[in-house]
Amino acid sequence: MSNDLFSNQQNDFIAQTNLLLKKLDDFIPENELEQFCEDLKSVINFHDKKYYVDADSVISDYDYDLLFKKLKQLEEENPNLITADSPTQRVAKGLNNEFATVAHLVPMLSLENSYNITDLQDFDTQVKKALSENAIIEYIAEPKFDGSSIALVYENDMLIRAATRGNGIEGDEITQNAKAIKSIPLKANFSQYGISKIEIRGEVIMELAVLEKLNKERKKQNEVLRQQNKKELELYKNARNTAAGSLRLKNPQEVAERKLDAILYQIGYAEDTNGNDITNIFESHFKNLETLDSLGFKTPFKEKEIFTSINDVEQFCLHWQDKRDSYPIDIDGMVIKVNSIQQQQVIGRTSHHPKWAIAYKFKAKQAYSKLHNVEFQIGRTGAITPVAKIEPVQLMGVEISSISLHNEDFIIDKDIRINDTVIVERAGDVIPYIVGSLAERRTGNETKIQFPTHCPSCNHTLVKPIEESIWRCVNANCPVQIEEHLIHFVSKEAMNIFGFGEENVRTFVNQNMITDIPSIYKIDYDKVATIEGWKTKSIQNLKDGIEKSKQNENWRLLVGLGVRHIGVTTAKMLAKQVDNLMDFSEWNEEQFLQLEDVGPKVALALQQFFADEENKNLLNQLQKLGLNLSKTETVLASNKLAGKTFLCTGTFPLNSRDDIKKMVENNGGKNLSAVSANLDYLIAGEKAGSKLAKALKIDSIKIIDENEFLKMIE
Numbered sequence: 001m002s003n004d005l006f007s008n009q010q011n012d013f014i015a016q017t018n019l020l021l022k023k024l025d026d027f028i029p030e031n032e033l034e035q036f037c038e039d040l041k042s043v044i045n046f047h048d049k050k051y052y053v054d055a056d057s058v059i060s061d062y063d064y065d066l067l068f069k070k071l072k073q074l075e076e077e078n079p080n081l082i083t084a085d086s087p088t089q090r091v092a093k094g095l096n097n098e099f100a101t102v103a104h105l106v107p108m109l110s111l112e113n114s115y116n117i118t119d120l121q122d123f124d125t126q127v128k129k130a131l132s133e134n135a136i137i138e139y140i141a142e143p144k145f146d147g148s149s150i151a152l153v154y155e156n157d158m159l160i161r162a163a164t165r166g167n168g169i170e171g172d173e174i175t176q177n178a179k180a181i182k183s184i185p186l187k188a189n190f191s192q193y194g195i196s197k198i199e200i201r202g203e204v205i206m207e208l209a210v211l212e213k214l215n216k217e218r219k220k221q222n223e224v225l226r227q228q229n230k231k232e233l234e235l236y237k238n239a240r241n242t243a244a245g246s247l248r249l250k251n252p253q254e255v256a257e258r259k260l261d262a263i264l265y266q267i268g269y270a271e272d273t274n275g276n277d278i279t280n281i282f283e284s285h286f287k288n289l290e291t292l293d294s295l296g297f298k299t300p301f302k303e304k305e306i307f308t309s310i311n312d313v314e315q316f317c318l319h320w321q322d323k324r325d326s327y328p329i330d331i332d333g334m335v336i337k338v339n340s341i342q343q344q345q346v347i348g349r350t351s352h353h354p355k356w357a358i359a360y361k362f363k364a365k366q367a368y369s370k371l372h373n374v375e376f377q378i379g380r381t382g383a384i385t386p387v388a389k390i391e392p393v394q395l396m397g398v399e400i401s402s403i404s405l406h407n408e409d410f411i412i413d414k415d416i417r418i419n420d421t422v423i424v425e426r427a428g429d430v431i432p433y434i435v436g437s438l439a440e441r442r443t444g445n446e447t448k449i450q451f452p453t454h455c456p457s458c459n460h461t462l463v464k465p466i467e468e469s470i471w472r473c474v475n476a477n478c479p480v481q482i483e484e485h486l487i488h489f490v491s492k493e494a495m496n497i498f499g500f501g502e503e504n505v506r507t508f509v510n511q512n513m514i515t516d517i518p519s520i521y522k523i524d525y526d527k528v529a530t531i532e533g534w535k536t537k538s539i540q541n542l543k544d545g546i547e548k549s550k551q552n553e554n555w556r557l558l559v560g561l562g563v564r565h566i567g568v569t570t571a572k573m574l575a576k577q578v579d580n581l582m583d584f585s586e587w588n589e590e591q592f593l594q595l596e597d598v599g600p601k602v603a604l605a606l607q608q609f610f611a612d613e614e615n616k617n618l619l620n621q622l623q624k625l626g627l628n629l630s631k632t633e634t635v636l637a638s639n640k641l642a643g644k645t646f647l648c649t650g651t652f653p654l655n656s657r658d659d660i661k662k663m664v665e666n667n668g669g670k671n672l673s674a675v676s677a678n679l680d681y682l683i684a685g686e687k688a689g690s691k692l693a694k695a696l697k698i699d700s701i702k703i704i705d706e707n708e709f710l711k712m713i714e
């Protein structure tokens with residue numbers, strides 16, 4: 001099928017599709033069978049290209065299946081009509097043999113890496129040195145897809161071979177598996193350019209959404225396996241490994257189910273009908289991409305851009321580095337090439353790398369590290385969190401040596417062991433996490449992580465409530481819990497007591513000067529003066545800070561009490577419901593449930609907390625000590641944002657995020673914490689990451705910047 005047919009005669013294909021659909025039940029005379037099958041093949045191939053390459057569809061799944069089944073049926077009845085480009089031939093039966101080793105038509109070179117503008121400038125200098133003084137140089141840059149390299153050979157327009165990169169000289173022959181990738185055309189009209197044989201290179205990738213979906217399915221399967229006491233399936237760790245592993249599956253049917261994709265971007269070798277080398281038939285890399293694109297391949301043609309200055313190239317690279325978290329495919333850098341093929345030839349290559357191209361590597365998102373040890377930390381709610389101590393690694397410019405393992409189930413799910421090599425990942429501003437361990441790198445020195453049965457602080461037996469995955473120490477007098485609770489109480493988020501930091505709380509707890517919340521308001525300052533480092537001024541600051549906190553708006557106290565599941569937003573909402581926080585002791589679960597954003601779990605936690613005699617006592621004591629438990633009437637600056645919801649993300653030039661949130665509330669608006677269809681406005685600052693990406697997918701959300709927001713409340 002020619003390029004023109006694909007791009008200009010879509011309507012003809014649709015018309016023919018409809019015609020064929022009508023004829024499916026008709027009797028086809030024998031002399032028309034071959035043509036009928038050819039027509040079926042060509043429309044199915046057209047719809048495959050639409051769907052898998054252009055991400056567009058002009059046929060229902062149902063109609064597509066009807067056409068496909070009909071073709072299959074006719075081919076079964078008439079095996080002589082099966083041709084290599086038939087869509088039914090994409091998925092072959094299981095392979096018995098090992099993959100054969102095949103030589104690439106010309107070696108697949110790797111690219112030299114660069115990491116910053118200096119490296120790029122060096123590259124630019126080398127390029128200029130190789131060319132004549134007044135040569136005009138164009139650079140063409142495109143994303144570097146993080147997948148598994150592949151080389152496809154087409155002869156007389158038919159796909160005849162596919163191979164992995166291997167050592168660059170030879171790779172594994174994986175033709176049947178490549179055919180199962182639907183974005184790879186089985187037939188492409190190279191002959192219109194006089195090309196009779198061609199090797200093109202690219203990357204087999206897995207879209208992140210596909211990876212996520214596969215893992216979701218595995219988790220479902222695992223639930224069943226768990227009930228049957230069978231060994232669970234390992235989850236896929238990342239898109240690149242999964243794509244590479246899938247290419248080497250022995251069952252093309254299974255490869256087809258993995259929904260891989262192939263992006264082609266280079267002509268490795270080409271020859272004409274006389275066997276002459278015409279690899280450089282087109283004048284530029286741009287033209288190569290354009291040609292592959294028009295022949296029905298998936299290419300970076302839309303993403304590529306051409307520059308004449310290396311500084312602009314760097315800007316483009318940085319732009320993509322920022323954007324990569326919201327891009328549907330993993331990319332680990334950019335590829336920069338001299339656009340002109342004639343110039344590429346002049347510049348030449350070393351034995352390992354072409355000298356006219358370079359890879360610009362992004363800061364790593366993933367790294368391998370060694371798990372040395374696991375520590376068990378107790379939080380203020382008594383939750384035990386396992387924390388992995390790993391060999392320090394650099395990820396996106398930050399050194400990481402300690403990572404939460406969340407809970408026991410997480411460790412079991414991922415089968416993480418001490419001394420394992422683990423994959424650490426960090427995306428944007430997200431907290432680093434462990435993706436999994438590499439079982440294939442085990443040496444036998446690994447040991448299973450033993451979860452404690454008793455609290456590391458007070459030695460109380462740990463309990464795990466039904467339907468929860470977290471072990472807890474339920475001893476109300478557990479020293480570490482008390483300490484963590486008090487640190488939380490004085491923190492910025494809660495009572496915001498100036499001059500009272502985490503270290504001070506630890507010292508005071510150690511010296512037995514504070515034991516619970518009320519004791520903070522009864523501190524013996526003479527005793528504080530005896531502690532090293534405390535001078536008259538710092539003592540006065542602390543005293544003032546504690547005194548001032550008594551007048552805090554009462555939602556701060558609510559946060560400070562540390563009721564489970566209650567954060568700042570819920571606390572503010574709750575505080576508006578009653579005249580005095582002690583009134584909540586009269587509330588039943590149902591009343592809490594009536595409140596916006598309060599689910600059954602939170603309602604129960606609130607009801608239990610306020611009905612508890614000790615807690616009632618605590619609130620009473622605090623009121624007597626002078627703390628404000630009453631509602632403070634806030635006077636709104638305006639009602640301009642009434643009924644509207646906002647979420648701010650990223651950093652802003654004029655105001656902090658907290659200030660903007662306050663402005664929203666002061667003008668009658670409401671802050672949300674997550675992107676959903678309930679959100680009206682996303683205020684996006686610099687480095688707005690995943691929330692922005694998510695909001696872009698929901699049409700009803702208006703995305704505004706800080707200035708536009710400020711105009712709304714002017």
Ligand SMILES: [Zn+2]
Pocket residue numbers: 455456457458459460473474475478479
């Ligand atoms: Zn304990």
